[in-house]
Amino acid sequence: MPRLEPVVEDAPRGRPRDPRRREAILAAAIALVAEVGYDRMTVDALAARAGVSKPTIYRRWPGGKSEIIVDAIRAKRADGGTLPDTGTLRGDLIAYIRGATEGFDPHVAAGLIMQLQSSPELEALFREEVVCDEAARFESLLTRAAARGEIGEGVVTPLFADIPGSIIFTRSLIRNEPIDDAFVEELVDRVLLPILPVKKEQAPHVV
Amino acid sequence: MPRLEPVVEDAPRGRPRDPRRREAILAAAIALVAEVGYDRMTVDALAARAGVSKPTIYRRWPGGKSEIIVDAIRAKRADGGTLPDTGTLRGDLIAYIRGATEGFDPHVAAGLIMQLQSSPELEALFREEVVCDEAARFESLLTRAAARGEIGEGVVTPLFADIPGSIIFTRSLIRNEPIDDAFVEELVDRVLLPILPVKKEQAPHVV
Amino acid sequence: MPRLEPVVEDAPRGRPRDPRRREAILAAAIALVAEVGYDRMTVDALAARAGVSKPTIYRRWPGGKSEIIVDAIRAKRADGGTLPDTGTLRGDLIAYIRGATEGFDPHVAAGLIMQLQSSPELEALFREEVVCDEAARFESLLTRAAARGEIGEGVVTPLFADIPGSIIFTRSLIRNEPIDDAFVEELVDRVLLPILPVKKEQAPHVV
Amino acid sequence: MPRLEPVVEDAPRGRPRDPRRREAILAAAIALVAEVGYDRMTVDALAARAGVSKPTIYRRWPGGKSEIIVDAIRAKRADGGTLPDTGTLRGDLIAYIRGATEGFDPHVAAGLIMQLQSSPELEALFREEVVCDEAARFESLLTRAAARGEIGEGVVTPLFADIPGSIIFTRSLIRNEPIDDAFVEELVDRVLLPILPVKKEQAPHVV
DNA sequence: GTTTAAGCGAGACGGTACGTCAGGTCTTGTT
DNA sequence: AACAAGACCTGACGTACCGTCTCGCTTAAAC
Numbered sequence: 001m002p003r004l005e006p007v008v009e010d011a012p013r014g015r016p017r018d019p020r021r022r023e024a025i026l027a028a029a030i031a032l033v034a035e036v037g038y039d040r041m042t043v044d045a046l047a048a049r050a051g052v053s054k055p056t057i058y059r060r061w062p063g064g065k066s067e068i069i070v071d072a073i074r075a076k077r078a079d080g081g082t083l084p085d086t087g088t089l090r091g092d093l094i095a096y097i098r099g100a101t102e103g104f105d106p107h108v109a110a111g112l113i114m115q116l117q118s119s120p121e122l123e124a125l126f127r128e129e130v131v132c133d134e135a136a137r138f139e140s141l142l143t144r145a146a147a148r149g150e151i152g153e154g155v156v157t158p159l160f161a162d163i164p165g166s167i168i169f170t171r172s173l174i175r176n177e178p179i180d181d182a183f184v185e186e187l188v189d190r191v192l193l194p195i196l197p198v199k200k201e202q203a204p205h206v207v
Numbered sequence: 208m209p210r211l212e213p214v215v216e217d218a219p220r221g222r223p224r225d226p227r228r229r230e231a232i233l234a235a236a237i238a239l240v241a242e243v244g245y246d247r248m249t250v251d252a253l254a255a256r257a258g259v260s261k262p263t264i265y266r267r268w269p270g271g272k273s274e275i276i277v278d279a280i281r282a283k284r285a286d287g288g289t290l291p292d293t294g295t296l297r298g299d300l301i302a303y304i305r306g307a308t309e310g311f312d313p314h315v316a317a318g319l320i321m322q323l324q325s326s327p328e329l330e331a332l333f334r335e336e337v338v339c340d341e342a343a344r345f346e347s348l349l350t351r352a353a354a355r356g357e358i359g360e361g362v363v364t365p366l367f368a369d370i371p372g373s374i375i376f377t378r379s380l381i382r383n384e385p386i387d388d389a390f391v392e393e394l395v396d397r398v399l400l401p402i403l404p405v406k407k408e409q410a411p412h413v414v
Numbered sequence: 415m416p417r418l419e420p421v422v423e424d425a426p427r428g429r430p431r432d433p434r435r436r437e438a439i440l441a442a443a444i445a446l447v448a449e450v451g452y453d454r455m456t457v458d459a460l461a462a463r464a465g466v467s468k469p470t471i472y473r474r475w476p477g478g479k480s481e482i483i484v485d486a487i488r489a490k491r492a493d494g495g496t497l498p499d500t501g502t503l504r505g506d507l508i509a510y511i512r513g514a515t516e517g518f519d520p521h522v523a524a525g526l527i528m529q530l531q532s533s534p535e536l537e538a539l540f541r542e543e544v545v546c547d548e549a550a551r552f553e554s555l556l557t558r559a560a561a562r563g564e565i566g567e568g569v570v571t572p573l574f575a576d577i578p579g580s581i582i583f584t585r586s587l588i589r590n591e592p593i594d595d596a597f598v599e600e601l602v603d604r605v606l607l608p609i610l611p612v613k614k615e616q617a618p619h620v621v
Numbered sequence: 622m623p624r625l626e627p628v629v630e631d632a633p634r635g636r637p638r639d640p641r642r643r644e645a646i647l648a649a650a651i652a653l654v655a656e657v658g659y660d661r662m663t664v665d666a667l668a669a670r671a672g673v674s675k676p677t678i679y680r681r682w683p684g685g686k687s688e689i690i691v692d693a694i695r696a697k698r699a700d701g702g703t704l705p706d707t708g709t710l711r712g713d714l715i716a717y718i719r720g721a722t723e724g725f726d727p728h729v730a731a732g733l734i735m736q737l738q739s740s741p742e743l744e745a746l747f748r749e750e751v752v753c754d755e756a757a758r759f760e761s762l763l764t765r766a767a768a769r770g771e772i773g774e775g776v777v778t779p780l781f782a783d784i785p786g787s788i789i790f791t792r793s794l795i796r797n798e799p800i801d802d803a804f805v806e807e808l809v810d811r812v813l814l815p816i817l818p819v820k821k822e823q824a825p826h827v828v
Numbered sequence: 829g830t831t832t833a834a835g836c837g838a839g840a841c842g843g844t845a846c847g848t849c850a851g852g853t854c855t856t857g858t859t
Numbered sequence: 860a861a862c863a864a865g866a867c868c869t870g871a872c873g874t875a876c877c878g879t880c881t882c883g884c885t886t887a888a889a890c
Contacts, residue, residue, distance in 0.1 A: 012864095015864070064846085113381070118243075159397065159398070166376060170376065171369070174333075176323075190402065191370070219834085224836095225886095261878080272877095469852095473861080476852095524737070528660065531728050571811075580791040584790065635838035636841080636881045638840065663871060664872075665871070665872090668842095674841065675874095676843090
């Protein structure tokens with residue numbers, strides 16, 4: 001009679017990895033990059049800040065800094081993903097953009113972007129986990145608005161979903177200006193809403 | 208009799224700098240960054256590729272890699288800066304975007320962006336020389352269109368001028384997809400023209 | 415009712431140590447040092463070779479590598495310690511030197527010597543257990559010869575007892591030449607016997 | 622007519638190595654090994670002590686510590702190589718041994734010996750430069766004594782030349798006792814002179 | 829035509845960080 | 860409690876790159 005339950009096929013042997021180490025390292029990584037920038041962050045400093053030794057870092061992220069940052073960003077996105085629901089498309093868009101911009105840090109973003117260029121697998125990972133997910137969230141906002149009759153249907157293309165993120169990147173990384181309420185409202189009222197087939201007049205849009 | 212006018216007080220004594228060195232270095236810099244990425248480009252490799260010694264590089268760009276890259280981008284923009292004039296706003300926009308995207312390289316752009324985060328003076332320099340200039344070129348396109356009566360006047364804000372560049376950055380650096388004609392036309396027809404107060408119908412814009 | 419006599423107060427509780435571990439580790443240590451040299455032998459490799467885990471090693475030899483090697487050498491000397499008795503001093507000396515040189519390995523010896531320099535307690539231990547013991551063995555050889563009337567009495571000083579070992583060290587560690595029969599005979603006939611107050615002519619000793 | 626003098630065939634290009642660096646490093650190496658022992662000397666400490674950077678060390682001695690020590694010993698022997706001449710063989714021997722023992726340090730010697738075991742080329746180098754040279758010096762002492770009629774001729778074999786060094790090694794590295802005058806005299810009177818075919822009575826040699 | 833100041837290639841140099849390796853300790857679960 | 864496995868900290872390793880410096884040579888303007 002065969003064994004029916006070989007459930008745990010590979011029993012983890014030896015001392016298990018301390019999960020607190022992981023959290024400490026990722027948090028320290030985000031903090032350090034935000035403070036001094038990606039390329040001025042050293043692994044030694046990261047280890048010291050996280051209260052951890054270098055080998056422990058390289059044991060978990062053999063790829064070094066770049067791997068850590070991508071992982072940290074992913075982990076950060078994991079907590080905090082409720083879709084706003086204000087009742088109107090305009091309110092939803094503003095709330096959505098504010099939410100997505102919350103923990104945004106130019107240093108972190110710039111470091112990430114550069115690493116994406118030199119690691120196809122990193123880039124694929126990031127696109128799947130972050131970009132597509134963000135696009136889906138944006139789309140559900142619009143779908144909900146269409147259900148309410150605010151706009152027509154089927155208007156989301158990759159191009160549309162990229163607009164908010166793109167403009168925020170430029171604003172923050174290149175113009176180095178803050179993402180304040182005035183800017184977000186201008187973005188929504190003068191760019192996003194006008195290019196959607198709005199059924200009811202919502203923003204006056206006087207030039 | 209005393210010399211009355213030492214007119215050119217900073218008469219260059221000694222051997223003058225060989226201008227060919229500069230070109231060789233800038234070209235090698237662009238090529239190298241495009242090949243291996245900004246942070247994997249070493250100054251030694253740059254010197255070897257340009258057939259030049261390291262002191263020669265640092266004598267001209269004391270700031271090192273970042274300075275060189277900004278200078279290279281600026282130099283590249285210098286040749287090829289005629290404003291397109293196709294007769295219609297749509298044609299101008301497409302031609303303008305195509306032109307600006309010509310020699311665009313993701314590696315170079317990503318490296319530049321990261322350096323901007325950690326050097327305020329570099330960032331100021333770049334904003335003045337490139338961002339503002341580009342905005343001005345974009346504005347003159349619209350002004351011309353307004354003069355032709357295609358659109359209203361005074362519609363250019365920093366936000367508007369940033370849109371094309373922003374979207375192209377995202378497309379290239381994050382989505383890693385090519386900037387082809389179809390994309391440029393979609394960008395113009397579905398985003399740029401709709402948010403301008405177009406007077407005549409130009410693109411059908413059927414959803 | 416109180417316990418009156420916990421006679422064996424250090425009753426070994428729990429699982430007793432497996433004696434086979436000790437042998438395996440010592441054997442592996444000697445083999446590894448002989449193969450790659452003392453400082454290139456790693457404890458991990460030692461553990462792997464002995465089929466044992468690192469904590470098992472450190473539980474028994476808290477001092478690490480150096481302690482293990484000294485212990486291994488001592489253990490090796492333990493088996494094989496019968497004094498030769500050939501009837502003549504010359505024969506005894508030759509047999510004694512051959513025996514002492516049996517398992518001699520330059521790597522092991524060199525590693526041991528270096529460790530002795532940086533650990534006084536190790537050095538004391540080794541001197542007591544090995545050096546003095548060897549001197550005693552050498553002395554009893556001479557005492558026996560004196561009883562036979564071959565030589566005078568009271569000729570053994572630390573200096574005398576050190577000579578054979580010293581020369582063998584140099585021969586093996588510095589000159590890197592083998593300790594063969596010809597060499598041992600030359601050592602006995604040209605050095606050891608001449609400096610002892612021999613009563614009967616034994617070795618012709620023609621120069 | 623051929624050029625008679627192509628003397629400087631390969632002109633040294635670039636900045637020449639600063640010879641003071643070499644001296645500083647070798648001196649620091651000897652000092653450090655003597656202080657803390659070979660295996661506890663770190664390259665970082667060596668660099669700090671010599672006021673030099675690590676790459677400078679590895680540029681000159683790619684083999685690391687072992688190469689440096691051998692080089693240092695060789696350099697040290699270079700200065701201070703006059704043969705003693707006291708008029709008698711006994712005086713010469715004592716002076717010679719004292720001289721050779723002058724800067725002798727157990728730590729340095731032990732480190733060297735261990736390194737010799739794991740680098741055949743190092744070992745060959747050392748044997749040529751030091752061992753053979755020392756043997757030659759010893760031989761010329763005896764040759765001079767033979768010319769004076771103190772001893773017979775042709776008595777030097779590798780074995781003889783090794784005796785003083787061997788015994789000193791053991792005395793210092795294993796017994797850890799000082800090489801004082803009493804010891805040197807005992808060595809000369811009780812070992813070296815007796816095994817040479819002395820013609821005149823020189824040392825009473827009472828047992 | 830000298831002089832002379834600078835450009836220039838080569839490469840040593842101090843410094844900083846890298847990613848790795850080994851020693852020795854500690855924490856699991858198992859025997 | 861011993862044991863195997865392996866995570867962990869510490870500290871040193873040897874290397875890579877940066878930006879500076881010192882050479883000896885070349886070049887062109889100034890004298």
